[in-house]
Amino acid sequence: MSRDVRRRWWWVLWGLLTVSALGITAVFVPPYLVGGTTVPGLNRAIPGYYVSLVIHAVPAGLALAIGPFQFVTRLRLRWPRAHRIAGRVYLISVVIAAAAAAYSSAVTESGFSLQVAFYLLIAAWLYTGAMAYRTIRRGEVRLHRIWMIRNYALTFAAVTLRLYQLAGLQLMEVWPALEYQQVYIASAWASLFGNAVIAEYFIIQRTLAPLARRRGRSEHAGQQREELVGQAGGAGDRR
Numbered sequence: 001m002s003r004d005v006r007r008r009w010w011w012v013l014w015g016l017l018t019v020s021a022l023g024i025t026a027v028f029v030p031p032y033l034v035g036g037t038t039v040p041g042l043n044r045a046i047p048g049y050y051v052s053l054v055i056h057a058v059p060a061g062l063a064l065a066i067g068p069f070q071f072v073t074r075l076r077l078r079w080p081r082a083h084r085i086a087g088r089v090y091l092i093s094v095v096i097a098a099a100a101a102a103y104s105s106a107v108t109e110s111g112f113s114l115q116v117a118f119y120l121l122i123a124a125w126l127y128t129g130a131m132a133y134r135t136i137r138r139g140e141v142r143l144h145r146i147w148m149i150r151n152y153a154l155t156f157a158a159v160t161l162r163l164y165q166l167a168g169l170q171l172m173e174v175w176p177a178l179e180y181q182q183v184y185i186a187s188a189w190a191s192l193f194g195n196a197v198i199a200e201y202f203i204i205q206r207t208l209a210p211l212a213r214r215r216g217r218s219e220h221a222g223q224q225r226e227e228l229v230g231q232a233g234g235a236g237d238r239r
Contacts, residue, residue, distance in 0.1 A: 010206075017156070018068040024159045029061035046107050056100035059093035060158060066090045067152040087136075094129045094155065098122045110184060117188040124196070125154045146203050153199035157191040164190050 032054045066086050069075055076083045105118040132147035168183030 014068060014071070020159050021064045021068055021156065024162060025061040025065045028158075028162070029057050032057040046109070049104060049107055052100045052104040052107075056097045056104060060097035060101075060155070063090050063093040063097065063155050064158055066093075067155055070148065071152075091129050091133055094125060094151065098126050110181065114185050114188055117185070117192055121154060121157060121188075121192050124192075125151065128154065142207065146207055149203055149207075150196070150199050153195040154192075157195050160195055161187050161191040 066089060070083065070087060070090065101118060101122050105115050105122070108115060108118075128147050128151035132144055132151055135141075135147055136144040164187035165183060168178070168187055169180075172178045172180070172183065
């Protein structure tokens with residue numbers, strides 16, 4: 001695949017990611033700001049549950065909306081200060097949303113399996129965010145990008161979770177024995193591991209593989225230079 005084709009595919013995928021992230025934010029965050037009356041499964045009898053969902057939804061939606069633009073090299077180079085400010089807002093939003101999610105996951109009535117999935121997501125979300133911050137503070141830009149890809153893949157679980165849920169709801173139409181609770185739990189686990197696998201594939205294809213190719217070309221060029229130097233030295237010795 002040529003470089004131009006890869007670039008076009010990258011923009012297509014980026015466009016899909018951005019539209020879906022902004023769309024999910026626009027559709028699912030506002031209901032929490034107006035009382036949450038349209039939010040399914042919201043039990044107001046649980047102390048602090050609704051408040052924790054609001055505190056989670058708003059910064060999580062902000063991080064979801066900011067994330068795609070942080071990966072555009074052209075924007076980073078043209079407005080580096082804006083990139084740094086947006087990055088700080090993003091990471092702070094992740095921390096706040098994760099803290100709120102830790103409480104809402106603890107008190108949810110959706111079952112132990114779902115709680116485990118959410119706590120794994122929260123732990124990975126915070127860890128990858130901490131590593132992204134740590135690496136950029138050290139000036140390790142390439143590692144920072146890798147950790148940010150991993151972190152945003154977990155942020156994007158908010159999108160894939162709902163896509164899996166929609167697919168599950170369609171499946172319930174033809175499989176009446178399937179319950180919504182089962183769909184919700186399966187969607188949570190699929191969004192967690194599915195996004196993690198896709199992130200690692202993207203890191204390999206977009207970051208590590210090109211780096212390996214450049215190193216291979218550099219080593220090959222170095223070997224050729226050594227061979228030329230050796231041949232020139234041999235010719236001088238024969239003279």
